[in-house]
Amino acid sequence: METSLLYPVTNDQRTDQKLDGLWQFKFDETKQGVKDGWETGFHDGVSMPVPASFNDFFTDKESREYTGDFWYSRKFFVPSAAKGKALFLRFDAVTHRATIFVNGKEIRSHEGGFLPFTADISSAVHYGAENTVVVKGNNELSREALPAGDTITLRNGKKMVRPFFDFYNYSGLNRSVHLLTLPQERVLDYTTTFELNGQDATVNYTVTTNGDAPVTVSLADADGQVVATAQGKEGALQVKNAHLWQVRNAYLYTLTIQVGDDAQTPVDTYTDRIGIRTIKISGTNILVNDKPIYLKGFGRHEDSPFAGRAFDLNVEKKDFALMKWIGANSFRTSHYPYDEQVYKIADEEGFLLTDEVPAVGFKMAAAAFLGGLNQSFFKGPWLKKLHERHIDQIRDLIKRDKNHPSVLAWSLFNEPDTIDENAVPYFKQIFDESKDLDPQSRPRTFTLSEDDTIETSKVLDFPDFYMLNRYPGWYHFGGYQISDGEAGLRDEMDKWQKAGVTKPVVFTEFGADTEAGLHKLPSVMWTEEYQVEVLKMFSRVFDDYDFIKGEQVWNLADFQTVEGNMRVNGNKKGIFTRDRQPKEAAFFYHDRWNKLPLDY
């Protein structure tokens, strides 16, 4: 687990310099890089944008599909003025694993392609001079890492991934790299929890530093007026007439943490924007500030042309414009943690997000669909290592995102195999070990695939609310059979109702692949008209069962997947195309959701 995952800030005590731009890049198919001294830097590679996935920049299939080690390198200058500071490199994400070298010295390694990590380079840099950072990355998949898959070797000797999941294995320095100078004594972390007392609110906080200097915490309103202060590494800020953060009606305060005796010359200062709100599950209701909400929105992907899986602020800005236009209020970070800037935007826009770790592909049946074996995923030699990495990434996910008001819940799996008894001990371990990680005790859950029902799933006691992925009208009872699909879905909902549903149910996936521009009257599958028929069918069912508290359609936009006979250059279940243009279904939801209150 990382020591500190605070998002970088720049002030009188801290600096954050992004090292984005063109880096040197090359593949290392024979894993000779270390033997050949690549860790000291190289100039015989190709130029590669950062942040970006490397895959789509190549025009030959072997490079696009490359699986194995790859190297990045660039120079960076460390000013003499940085002497005495703690120097770190912060990698917002390297997919799927990385080893970091500075001036030829190995600093650290990291496993997991969607969460940040920092490398302390204080002992390796030259001050007042240029330095060289080198990243050795790797994008192989296995059953003992997240996300799950296999890596095979073709008869021509080339490696190839076989994902047990339905998104392309985009790889590389997918998010920004930062050069940080920090005070030797500094803030490492902080937590916030909230109590609402009528018009007033209490912000309970803790601050973790690496020293003994005193701490002062203050809270300022959106106009910059300080509304509360407190002393000490633990305390409570009393806020009169608190302006609450609400769904699609956000309000953010600025929290300032100062370390040191003298407010005029603090040892360290850390600031962040927080929202005062509470989240609870009460019976079959999801409550924000004690008010029931209904989730309207999407499963998404970090996916776009050219950038691949890399964070692209332009795409993110467009996606939020589309989600606001259509009347959405929420999304799931399917199937992995997104870039921190997404959560910051969601905080500002008042969107709720379900924050998901890349525990996807934990189901051999799905792997069978994608070319794996058909056996129990939770019974194999890979489980011990997988569990270690799974809980490690849950810990870092919650450590990184716990102070965002937009985070509604933690999704600990996507469509795992929960029918097999072997799943129970694994789930028990994950839920036991994640129980106390979130100071705000937000709900923990996971998505249930079609096979995992109230009759077949063995792990329904664990989630705090249910997330259902259902595809009648597409993967079964498609086309003219859709009426049987609806009848079957209603049968299942009747069983949930009869069993006495005691927790909220949110539909987190449903939809139909649709080729934009394909029309037919009457409809056939793959046409825009048919996608609307499927979504209207689901809407009729959702409106008939009061325990259903959310509809998040799959997917906001078309996205890249592996090639195959079930995919037409990617997954086309988007309500928008991959270049973010509306299909007919976008206007259906614009009409359906904008008739409802923003938060229900």
Ligand SMILES: CCC[C@@H]1NC[C@@H](O)[C@H](O)[C@H]1C(=O)O
């Ligand atoms: C029947 C499983 C559906 C599946 N669920 C996980 C998503 O990552 C996929 O994209 C989606 C699909 O096949 O469209």
